[in-house]
Amino acid sequence: MDLSIMIPELLAALPLTLAITFTAMGAGFLLALIATVFRVRRVPVVSQLADLYVSYARSVPVVLQLFVAFYGLPILVGIFGVDDFVSPNFAAMLGLSLYHGGYLSEVMRPAYLAVERGQHDAADSLGYTFRQKLLRVIAPQAVHIGLPGYGNSIIYLIHNVALVMYIGAADVMATAHLVMERDYNQYQFETYLVLAVLYSILCVIAWAIVRIFERRSGKYVPGAKTVRAPLMASV
Template identity: 80%
Template sequence: MDLSTMIPELLSALPLTLAITFTAIIAGFCLALVATTLRVRRIPVISNLADLYVSYARSVPVVLQLFVAFYGLPLLVILFGFEDFISANIAAMVGLSFYHGGYLSEVMRPAYLAVDRGQHDAADSLGYSFRQKIIRIVGPQAVHIGLPGYGNSIIYLIHNVALVMYIGAADVMATAHLIMERDYNQYQFETYLVLAVIYSLMCLIAWLIVRFFELRSPMLAPEAATAAPVKNVLMASV
């Protein structure tokens, strides 16, 4: 088998890999937002449950979380009286969403706590509600602080998507193993090399997107504003 035959086969499984990744990114972000809010507000019992969820997501190996989702979700669905409709793809999305949400919560919470306490006090003195304080004052600063960690969490998620083959999801990695088995493992190096390029490109695109928003963060505006007068003084002195 040459690359002209192998690459189209691998790319045919790329849409499923991207679907699992995007679903986990969006659902995981929502879970992380809820978990972080509960952990910051310290609501009795509920905040403890959020801490337990984050501890589970960060402590249990990702492949084991996928197995829990794959074998546990059908039991949960049947328990509520519904017919089992959980496929490997759905289990992969749910398992990775829970993992990403817990991991991302440990990026959001430190970013929120890193905002100077004076900013919170200033918002409270203006009579802002918690929602208004987050949106107008604390949120933009926390986003700027947490963007690098958020980019890392997405890259880790892309890496872990390769594990969904163990529960039967036909992603790029699973397709690569099928190709190698079909060809009696004659082209292992070539196949893994193409896989490395695919995953590297996915991580590079994710990093570029996060970097784009990081460079355009409103928090960089004061630095640009103070740099301009210094530049003008240097030019005038020349």
Template identity: 45%
Template sequence: MEMNTTELLLALLKALPINILIIIMSAALGFLFAIVLTILRIKRIPVFSQIADLYVSFARSVPGLILLFIAYFGIPEILTLIGLNSVDVSPMHAAIISMGFYHSGYISEIFRPAYLSVDKSQHEAADSLGYTPTQKFFRIILPQMIPVALPGYGNGLVYLIHDTSLIFAIGIVDIMGTAELFISRSYGTNQIFIYFVIAFMFSAMCFTADSLVRKLEKKTSF
């Protein structure tokens, strides 16, 4: 079957918001959970800090595709065991959860050294001025953490964008899933062209994310 290039491009653009939504939601989930992990690891809370260390090691060593399958097939099983089998877990939910928690392991490894890079004298100065822990963090610590963490965080976003190329494996018709449908329809005769188009789309997303992070770096640099 002859492939219609215009039809392909329109179909890919129509599927693109799915990837963007999963990237945004996974990045937000990963960011929030990374903060929790970082706090537990820095404060060295007994038991919890060891669990956080183990989780970060697990998330960074297991392939994203495996975590995607674990979330997709495992979450319904867990919900059934606790009596919540009526709760629907869609492929989108599974993708956001798995990608978010996978992402958090990497981001925690960026946040922790950024926090530790702040000189102890800064903490002592804030304490001597009577700052509460919240005031100390947002007024003194965070402004110094951000320039250190941003380059690594930008890389983490790029890796997350790359990982969304896997979500078609659980039945999500994103840009990669759409590409595979067109390749099947054309019996593989146009797959090189299609993959080049997909490569360009992922490159554009990565370039956009990287540009936004670089602009933020310039605004927060001392």
């Protein structure tokens, strides 16, 4: 098998894989942030809906969430007389965004709750609004606590992007299958090995970036006790 031919074909599909990944990362982060705020504040009805969304995202297999997005959304918009506009790429971005948002909410919420209650009380005593308390006191500490979990969620997302081939998105995995079929499935091991290396590189890059943010976070002190000073610094 000529790798000089196969690898460029796989790399040609890489931009779509990255586009789906980055879209799901961004949209999922916003969904997770909104869901986490409502779950923490315990707003009647809305918080229960947020809990239901997170339960759906974490309980239903990702491939089924992609099927729901691809086959269910056209039915939903059809009720309002809107023509079917759902392409495989759009459905992949939507399904993975919903999945990533629900999973990431379960990283953000424990990180928020892990910040000591005294920090909340001190911010309240200074007259901070919830927004001010969150941005100035809680978030700097919660970010450091949640970064490892966030890194794991990104790696899981990269893994699950490979499933978009089942709804017709022409990502790297789908392209690899087309290449194998063209060669009468003679080089399956070689093709999957190249894919394994490619996905490993993406995951290592994601891990390295998160690690950089971990090292730069204000509370990161290897081998030492965490410093609980964000509130004092803000005061």
